[in-house]
Amino acid sequence: MTISLHVGIDIGKNKNVACFMKLDGTILLKKLVFDNSISGAESLASKTKELSIKDSFDHVVFGMEATSLYHFHLMNYLLITEELKPYRPTVYQLNARSIKNFKKSYPPKGKNDAYDAYIIAEKLRHGRLPKPYEVDEMYLPLQRLTRYRFHLVGSLVREKSYFLTMLFMKFSNYGDVFSDIFGATSMSIITDFFGPEEIINTPLEDLVQLLVDKGNKQFSNPETLATELKRICRESYRMSPKLTDSVNLILETSMNNIRFFEQTIRKLDSVIARDMAKLSNPLMSIKGIGPVFSAGIISEIGDINKFEDQSQLAKFSGITWNSNQSGEFDGEDKPLNRAGNRYLRYYLIEAADSLRRHNDEYRAYYQKKFQESKKHAHKRAQVLTARKFVRPVFSLLSKNQLYRSDRG
Structure with missing residues (x-):
């Protein structure tokens, strides 16, 4: 005993x-x-x-x-x-x-x-304890990289949010101009001009030429874009001259931070892809799943044999829902149980978002759940797609087999 x-x-x-x-x-x-x-x-x-x-x-x-x-x-x-x-x-x-x-x-x-x-x-x-901790030297180095990437992505999202807040101070209507505010042409407009008045006073032909040069001739109608840019600058609030230097410095510094985070993430992605090439990775056989997302999933799971079935894996990742039921009432809006591994949950959900864009089977499933949802349609459909994805993850890693679209 x-x-x-x-x-x-x-x-x-x-x-x-x-x-x-x-x-x-x-x-x-x-x-x-x-x-x-x-x-x-x-x-x-x-x-x-x-x-x-x-x-x-x-x-x-x-x-x-x-x-x-x-x-x-x-x-x-x-x-x-x-x-x-x-x-x-x-x-x-x-x-x-x-x-x-x-x-x-x-x-x-x-x-x-x-x-x-x-x-x-x-x-x-x-009792009622989680799986015991095990020393896993095979996946630990990869896990450090994918978790650091998770940290960097969060920092990038926060920095972009802060940048947009400060951008409102300088160009309050700027979001209506470019489809990608953080694109090279957009960033150049933000930093090259002191404020809305300078854009308004710039001759239209000069502004058109700037858009052509900075955009590498990708804009089909730069004259229309330049005219629209002048219009929204006339509609924008005017900032106090005493604030202008401070806000411009903040925007420039924040933009440098954004570029640093993006460059570092790209570097990490390259290293992760290189290290994943040394490991057996059946998840890559699923269209829409690349080395980075599969690395984040595999490194957090470790030995798949410690899970009895796919439901245990879903619980470990926190992609399960708390009940919202009392008597004959059964609420549709059930909160997600976030007590699991947040890194695994993040990479599963990100992988699901990639699947809905690149994989016909998962695109159809996402759209079905999106249409069924009455609240938080995108988030709910995205997480449900991730929950569906847990099944092939468990199956493929357990059997070390390639994916077939007819397998659930």
Whole structure:
């Protein structure tokens, strides 16, 4: 019979706190403070071994919240250290939201590290835990790249949003001119002209020539575009002269940030594609799925065999819906359960968006769900398409087979 020691760990950047507990809830050591360093990890392992010998434990279960990356080294150390191997250590990376909800069932005691470690130990012994953490050196380097790309894309979206806000200060009606505000010609207009008045006062033929030169002759009717540009400048609010220099500097700096993010993302995409070429990747057999999206999906899943079926994979990614039902009422507007892996969810949804644009089967499915939805039609159809996509992801990775369009 397995006798387990449960160790809840509250993670901090510099200090960690551990609580040691038996399966019956008996606390063996309420508070062990140790540094978040190799020497601190060694002290935790030594104390764990000491208590295991004293109380004849043959299995140790560690649990900690996923706290940025501060828990990363400790998780890996606990699994590979020789000192703990006789006790078959299992490590759980716990979702902060699940711990927060679990904590609500206990008397409120405020926020302190020792109590948080105790709550985590309690969660370990009560069960209903996620899949144990495993050291995965095959996909970990790729996962770092795809997660950094996720971070950069978020930064790019925020920077573009801020840019558009400041652009309204300079050209309040500018969004009506170019289909792509961030295109080369548009960016040139924004930075080359001091404000709306300068565009209004520029001779029409000079403005037309500028559009031809900057647009590499891609505009079919530059005269009409130049006339429209002058019109919207006349309709735009006039900014205070005292603000002009500041706003122009902000727009220029923000534009440089946008270019940096875009260039870095392209560089990352190239490296990801190169690394993916070394791995078996059946997801690439699906039209519309490229190396970047498949890398984000595969690196987050890791070993597909840890999932029993596609529904478990969907739950792991957080692409499931909370019920909205009471009595005979069953609401259509069911919130998405976001407790899963946000990186996997992001790449699945992005892949679904690519599929609806490049794959006839998924385009038809997206359109069907879009028409059925009464609220949030695009987002709902997009996520439902991602949920459909989970099925072939699980099937292809489990069997290492290429995709056929007649397979669900």
